[in-house]
Amino acid sequence: MAGGYVGRILWVDLSNGTHEIEELPEEIYRHYIGGYGLGARIIYERQKPGVDPLGEEAIFGMVPGLLTGTGAQFAGRYMCVGKSPLTGGWGDSNSGGFFAPAIKQCGFDGIFFKGKSERPVYLLVQGDKIEIRDASHLWGKSTIETEKMLKEELGDSRVQVACIGPAGENLSFISGVVTDRGRIAARSGLGAVMGSKKLKAVVLKGNAKIPVHDRERLMNETRRFLRRMAIADRIVKWTNKGLLHRAGKLMRFLPFHMRQEAILWRIILKKFGTSGILAFSVEGGDTPVKNWKGVGYIEFPLKRSARISDANIIKYEVKKYHCYSCPIGCGGIIKKTDGRYPIEEGHKP
Numbered sequence: 001m002a003g004g005y006v007g008r009i010l011w012v013d014l015s016n017g018t019h020e021i022e023e024l025p026e027e028i029y030r031h032y033i034g035g036y037g038l039g040a041r042i043i044y045e046r047q048k049p050g051v052d053p054l055g056e057e058a059i060f061g062m063v064p065g066l067l068t069g070t071g072a073q074f075a076g077r078y079m080c081v082g083k084s085p086l087t088g089g090w091g092d093s094n095s096g097g098f099f100a101p102a103i104k105q106c107g108f109d110g111i112f113f114k115g116k117s118e119r120p121v122y123l124l125v126q127g128d129k130i131e132i133r134d135a136s137h138l139w140g141k142s143t144i145e146t147e148k149m150l151k152e153e154l155g156d157s158r159v160q161v162a163c164i165g166p167a168g169e170n171l172s173f174i175s176g177v178v179t180d181r182g183r184i185a186a187r188s189g190l191g192a193v194m195g196s197k198k199l200k201a202v203v204l205k206g207n208a209k210i211p212v213h214d215r216e217r218l219m220n221e222t223r224r225f226l227r228r229m230a231i232a233d234r235i236v237k238w239t240n241k242g243l244l245h246r247a248g249k250l251m252r253f254l255p256f257h258m259r260q261e262a263i264l265w266r267i268i269l270k271k272f273g274t275s276g277i278l279a280f281s282v283e284g285g286d287t288p289v290k291n292w293k294g295v296g297y298i299e300f301p302l303k304r305s306a307r308i309s310d311a312n313i314i315k316y317e318v319k320k321y322h323c324y325s326c327p328i329g330c331g332g333i334i335k336k337t338d339g340r341y342p343i344e345e346g347h348k349p
């Protein structure tokens with residue numbers, strides 16, 4: 001952060017289609033940093049107590065991290081924030097992909113929405129241009145269709161889109177906000193908060209320079225970190241999925257626990273994504289089977305849990321990818337043509 005940093009957040013009032021830019025002093029960032037912290041501070045301060053999360057006075061925000069877009073690693077996620085219609089308490093939900101840096105590249109440390117539109121709309125920020133546009137033709141469309149249609153009508157495949165589908169429009173309490181044709185900020189029902197505001201999508205493209213106080217030091221630290229991460233790449237090359245899978249099975253029977261190095265997590269995530277920890281999370285009771293009413297190792301004994309194992313999921317993977325500024329690269333696109341539930345193209349769970 002540059003000394004005397006002054007950040008900017010964008011406020012959009014959907015009741016009358018206006019917007020304003022608010023400047024935030026460095027002190028706010030020193031206390032609340034960014035992402036979740038900055039979002040919580042803004043909402044705590046500006047939203048009245050007791051508001052209906054789907055009402056006119058509820059605030060919904062999208063906030064990237066403090067280091068997003070600076071070249072720092074693991075800084076490519078953004079946080080959706082608001083009051084959760086699911087719990088009536090604090091709601092937050094985050095997602096990777098490429099939407100977070102787009103907020104910073106538009107010159108903002110967060111975008112906050114208040115009020116409700118009477119008709120479906122989307123927010124378009126392209127450089128200095130900020131517009132609320134009609135989204136009636138997109139209402140009812142899935143998130144994948146919506147992103148495709150917006151890119152086509154804007155004639156630009158590089159705009160970043162965050163949108164809701166029919167679940168959010170119909171105020172489902174388990175609806176989320178989707179970017180990158182399938183990455184979802186899924187928790188807290190914040191898709192319904194967007195839906196209640198008739199906000200179908202947020203579309204961003206900018207090229208604002210992101211200030212860094214000491215860029216050389218940041219880049220040196222990043223390079224040092226990446227050198228350490230490269231060790232995991234070499235280990236992944238020595239192994240194959242069968243070996244890792246067998247090692248995982250063996251560990252289930254050991255009568256003791258082993259300390260797990262962070263590098264082990266890197267290897268598992270790089271190879272399998274979070275599907276690499278699903279089976280043993282289920283067996284160990286750390287997965288909400290039947291919304292925590294079920295007992296993992298009873299509902300999914302070893303033979304059954306093998307069916308949801310990492311190897312069974314990644315056999316459908318046709319392409320791997322990294323989210324923005326993430327050296328892990330656990331993302332994968334899957335294609336499944338067999339069985340009862342074929343998938344034409346989708347993100348790996």
Ligand code: SF4
Pocket residue numbers: 076096097269321322323324326327328329330331
């Ligand atoms: S590639 Fe995987 S680990 Fe990296 S940000 Fe995306 S989801 Fe997270």
